Amino acid sequence: MRIAHFSDPHLLDVSSATLRDFASAKVLAGSLNVVFNRARKHRTECFAALVDDLNAQDLDxxxxxxxxxxxxxxxxxxxAAELLGRxxxxxxxxxxxxxxxDYYTAAAMTxxxxxxxxxxxxxxxxxxRPDYPFLRLRDDLAVAGLCSAYASPLGLADGRLGPAxxxxxxxxxxxxxxxxxxxxVLVHHPPVVHRGWFARxxxxxxxxxxxxxRAGADLVLHGHDHHDERAAIPGPGGSIPVIGVGxxxxxxxxxxxAARYHVFEIAGRKLVRVTTRVWDRDADRFRELV
Ligand SMILES: [Fe+2]
Ligand SMILES: [Fe+2]
Structure with a gap:
């Protein structure tokens, strides 16, 4: 089984946003961040190339x-829907x-x-319709999707799952x-602290x-930190790998x-190999990171 994992494309589009959309202080502050910072770094063209590269792989x-x-x-x-549709x-x-x-403001969430x-x-x-957590069974794979996101106040990017x-x-x-x-198991926020700032x-x-x-899992994947990260947490039958992607x-x-995604090769219940495919700026395409 071959599974690809990507995260955090942060697709930009304020073209048809209305004035009302900017009424939130958080959207205003975020817009400034987008204008001065993110827009230069997160490029839709990179993500579109990633989708093309995914389509060229043999994935389950x-x-x-x-x-x-x-x-x-x-x-x-x-x-996002248009690009994922590809x-x-x-x-x-x-x-x-x-x-x-994705739940940046209370309006986006409600x-x-x-x-x-x-x-x-x-x-x-x-x-x-979506309801968290959710479960999808696909051949030998069981995917559990968790939602750690909520409309956090300005200045916070933290997450919570809640006891229920x-x-x-x-x-x-x-x-x-x-x-x-x-x-x-899929969850946006890392289940371990890689970057010490409590607010995120x-x-x-x-x-x-x-x-x-208690329950066990074979692999936990996350995003949020915009860096490749690895950890392990205790499971009932040994440690559970926890892997984040940039x-x-x-x-x-x-x-x-650079923009990237991971490909996991799984045989039965075993994770056999992880490879990274990365955006090669000079070649204008993705390639395997060696
Ligand atoms: Fe992010
Ligand atoms: Fe995030």
Missing amino acids: HVVCTGDLVNLGLRPEFQR IRLGPAGVTLVPGNH EQRFERALGAYATGDGQT QLRAAEALLTRVEVRERFRL NLRDREALQAMLA SASYDDWRLDR
């Missing part, structure tokens, strides 16, 4: 751990969970802009038909780790920052 499933957009604006979600596997073969930028535009990629088996979601996730992960598959971390990460130590749209000559 693709997963994304959120921050599809920047300011939670409707045009950004339309652009992935050949289609919504049944592509699984998404939201990030904090209007369910992520779920309306991208819900087909975040709907569990037997469900008609953790209980429901534990119930999903311990089902018989799930335990006999390769159990992949997962608040109930210890509760998540405790739940996974941004899917970052246009940078440095190979440790």
Whole structure:
């Protein structure tokens, strides 16, 4: 089984945003950040090239751990839906969970802009709309999607899962038909602290780790930090690998920052190999990082 993981494309589009969209102080502050910082670094063209590269690989499933957009604006979600629509596997073969930028404002969250535009990629088996946690069974793979995002106040980029979601996730992960598959858990915020600033971390990460130590999982994937990161947390039968991936749209000559995605090769219940495909600025295409 071959599974690709990308995250944090932060697609930009303020073209048809209305004045009302900028009424939120957070959107205003975020817009300045976009204008002066992100817009130069996160390029839609890089992400479009990533999608082309994904389509050239022999993959069974693709997963994304959120921050599809920047300011939670409707045009950004339309652009995200258009680009994700180009992935050949289609919504049944592509699984998404939201990030904090997908719920950037209270309006984005209450209007369910992520779920309306991208819900087909975040709907569990037997469900008609996204509800977290969700579960998708695909051949030998079981994907559990968690939502750690919420409309955090200005200055915060933290996440939380909450006891109800953790209980429901534990119930999903311990089902018989799930335990006999390769159990992949998706969450936007890292379940361990890689970068020490409290305002951007997962608040109930210890509760998540405790739940996974009881229930077990074969791999946990996350985004949010815009860096490749690796950790391991205790599981019932040994440690569980926790792997984060850098941004899917970052246009940078440095190979440790440039837009990238990971490909996981899985045999039965074992993770056999992880490779990174990275944006090569000079060649204007993605290639394997060696
Ligand atoms: Fe992000
Ligand atoms: Fe994030």
